[in-house]
Amino acid sequence: MNSDTPSLRLDSLPRHIAIIMDGNGRWAKKRSLNRIKGHREGAESVRDIVRVCREIGIEVLTLYAFSTENWQRPRPEVSALMSLLKGFLRSEAAEMMENGIRLSAIGQIERFPGDVVKVLRDIIDMTRKNQGMILNLALSYGGRDEIVTAACKIAADVRAGRLQIEEITEEVFSNYLYTQGLPEPDLLIRTSGEMRISNFLLWQIAYTEICVTHTLWPDFRREELIRILQDYQKRERRFGMTGAQIKKAPRRQ
Numbered sequence: 001m002n003s004d005t006p007s008l009r010l011d012s013l014p015r016h017i018a019i020i021m022d023g024n025g026r027w028a029k030k031r032s033l034n035r036i037k038g039h040r041e042g043a044e045s046v047r048d049i050v051r052v053c054r055e056i057g058i059e060v061l062t063l064y065a066f067s068t069e070n071w072q073r074p075r076p077e078v079s080a081l082m083s084l085l086k087g088f089l090r091s092e093a094a095e096m097m098e099n100g101i102r103l104s105a106i107g108q109i110e111r112f113p114g115d116v117v118k119v120l121r122d123i124i125d126m127t128r129k130n131q132g133m134i135l136n137l138a139l140s141y142g143g144r145d146e147i148v149t150a151a152c153k154i155a156a157d158v159r160a161g162r163l164q165i166e167e168i169t170e171e172v173f174s175n176y177l178y179t180q181g182l183p184e185p186d187l188l189i190r191t192s193g194e195m196r197i198s199n200f201l202l203w204q205i206a207y208t209e210i211c212v213t214h215t216l217w218p219d220f221r222r223e224e225l226i227r228i229l230q231d232y233q234k235r236e237r238r239f240g241m242t243g244a245q246i247k248k249a250p251r252r253q
Helices: 024-030 035-056 068-072 075-098 114-126 143-159 170-174 222-232 243-248
Strands: 016-020 060-067 101-106 133-141 187-190 209-212
Touching: 024 035, 035 060, 035 075, 035 133, 035 222, 060 068, 060 075, 068 075, 068 133, 075 101, 075 114, 101 114, 133 143, 143 170, 187 222, 209 222
Parallel strands: 016 060, 016 187, 060 133, 101 133, 187 209
Antiparallel strands: none
């Protein structure tokens, strides 16, 4: 760990951090800039947060990069976001390889322009053997859509005889989600002060610790993440049990 990083207990870090990156537009508006400038500055925050998560040993970082609802934004802004995403992926590919970061993506990826999908899939393939950290981008993602998609897949498997209704459990259902194979988020961070989930990981965050900060995403950097992690380490996660019970229970995986 970098000597400049304040003390954190390595045995109680979250395995999986999920972030709703909100406030790029408001950051730009406050400075009389166009919204795209806010998105570009937000990309710098992504770089910083990915680096610090890799440095301290976070296993999975999921970033809410583009929601299913974001397709409703003005066409020029959506087009600029596509270009920014493609450029970001290309610029970060070498660093992902150098630092052992594996890229993954969840959502309706097929809705993106072909050139963006190609770059995304190329880098996912290039980094697939990396084992240092998973950078999971939620792209054209919606939590309700994910749950409906999972239900449809389960129904198809039941109809085909590959799955019996009585075999459907929470664990089985989880295996039909986009996040199959990933641990559930331990910590959800939302920037910009908005007190809502915005259709993000609705199934997965049932017992996730939540932190809302008023900081706009382009201003969210290493120091604030570390402060949030220090606060997280003071919390007692009980998962419906008493404090005494949880102290005796094994850590949830």
